[in-house]
Amino acid sequence: MKVLIVFAHPEPRSLNGSLRDVAVRELEAEGHEVRVSDLYAQGWTSEVGRADFPLLPPDARLAPAAASKQAFESGTLTADVKAEIEKLLWADVLILQFPLWWFSMPAILKGWVDRVFAYGFAYGVGEHSDKRWGDRYGEGRLAGKRAMLIVTAGGWQEHYSARGINGPIDDLLFPINHGILYYPGYDVLPPFVVYKADKLDEAGFQATAERLRERMRTLATTSPIPYRRQNGGDYLIPSMRLRAGLEHSGATSFALHVEQVEARSPMGETSSVHSTAEGCAATA
Amino acid sequence: MKVLIVFAHPEPRSLNGSLRDVAVRELEAEGHEVRVSDLYAQGWTSEVGRADFPLLPPDARLAPAAASKQAFESGTLTADVKAEIEKLLWADVLILQFPLWWFSMPAILKGWVDRVFAYGFAYGVGEHSDKRWGDRYGEGRLAGKRAMLIVTAGGWQEHYSARGINGPIDDLLFPINHGILYYPGYDVLPPFVVYKADKLDEAGFQATAERLRERMRTLATTSPIPYRRQNGGDYLIPSMRLRAGLEHSGATSFALHVEQVEARSPMGETSSVHSTAEGCAATA
Secondary structure, eight states: OEEEEEEOOSOTTSHHHHHHHHHHHHHHHTTOEEEEEEHHHHTOOOOOOGGGOTTSOTTSOOOHHHHHHHHHHTTOSOHHHHHHHHHHHHOSEEEEEEEOBTTBOOHHHHHHHHHHSOBTTTBSOSOBSSSOBOSOSSOSTTTTOEEEEEEEOSSOTGGGSTTBTTOOHHHHTHHHIIIIIITTTOEEOOOEEESSGGGOOHHHHHHHHHHHHHHHHTTTTSOOOOBOOGGGTTBOTTTOBBOTTOSOTTOOGGGGGBOOEEEEOTTSOEEEESOHHHHHHHHO | OEEEEEEOOSOTTSHHHHHHHHHHHHHHHTTOEEEEEEHHHHTOOOOOOGGGOTTSOTTSOOOHHHHHHHHHHTTOSOHHHHHHHHHHHHOSEEEEEEEOBTTBOOHHHHHHHHHHSOBTTTBSOSOBSSSOBOSOSSOSTTTTOEEEEEEEOSSOTGGGSTTBTTOOHHHHTHHHIIIIIITTTOEEOOOEEESSGGGOOHHHHHHHHHHHHHHHHTTTTSOOOOBOOIIIIIBOTTTOBBOTTOSOTTOOGGGGGBOOEEEEOTTSOEEEESOHHHHHHHHO
16 A cells, blocks of 8 residues: 655654654555655645735735635645645555644644645535535545544543543544544544653553554554444435434434444454444553 | 734635724723734744754754743743743733634644743643642633634534534534633633634624624623633542543533533523533524
């Protein structure tokens, strides 16, 4: 497979830098082709602005979505954005790797999303009418590809658990996994999360590296988070509300948008689980 | 009162620009002092990087949290960051205003948070031990001040409702309201949200502007979202898990961290409600 890692840490000699190298080596050892967009090293521009849209007259009002649509359709996006779009089209798997800063991605990576996920490419795709609200959430130009996050957090796993004060990690990452990755069509794998990242000793690093290698070896076979497809019949159109009664017992909020799947336990029993994501966070 | 608006839209002639002007005029008419940090106009730098930490030797490994701590303690943060910190200390109320891009804030505003919310100022404050996990979530250097979001979204309100496909707006904003604003101590007011922002006609704008003026007139009296205080006894330390049985019926995930409050209905009856935030989103 072809794998693109978008890397967003300012220091190559960081834990993130080391984990990136572990991932790249394991992927290449498995015979995959790997490319890395190292945003700090590339000097990535984070801000959507007039410079993104050369066709926009200097005195015209900048409406970012309309300008993005025009630039994508006319092939006049800037060279740095076009290069990233080419990489996304090339890759079978996209990995976003970043330290969790203020419960989300660093600005430079948000700026990569804001600028590269153009109108007509990552949103505004397909028919928009009272019958169909576009090709998104499971459909779109990136459908058929896989994506996953590699995230380091300074806090403890307990602080990000179901009752932890920060909120559950899977819900904190929902705006990224569902809103940024599933939206343009990616199948989203459970995230790889490292906790107490600033306190990791050598033994902890080795164990973490081995967990990461295992995730790299299973990129093609890991089950994606079973988000519901927008156009699969579960949602009312155009209100885009989940139809009544489809959810598993007790699900509210983000968990409504994850299908109940049958899971086979190691003991051979079949049980019903809410999501693969919760299980992953517990082992990440 | 003193009010700081941090504004993150590249076009002054946008809906966001118009709403900012409405807010400023109303606040000034009420006798408040207003300052605006217009991030695009200021040419704000979004990326945390080596340039933030002049004391760091060129060959030293950059550990962002440690470097931030050293720079804050030694007074060597960069002039642009120091100026924003001064404004935050000056203001009684902080308003973050932005268009919702990919279910979060634009990169330039995330970069304002990443760079201005320094270690020792917005995090890493207070005793950290097995008995106390710092002054945060309701305590910290910004305690006693108020904060709120002004957000525009292209999608429909239904798409951001309890069963809407994007996820409920209050949960999408939780990483910002709870994780960025409540964390260093702000009392966080329910957000002001505008939906179908790209389709607003003149009548819609006038109605929206009047709703916003009302929110500006009630800045001092609006009840904050009743997030639970970390050090108020609701959480186990150091696991920082919510104690069993404290939550209102059916609450999971982010909603666990909002206290049940008694509300008096317009008919004089007392009823129990989960959060003021849900009600606000319905009227925003």
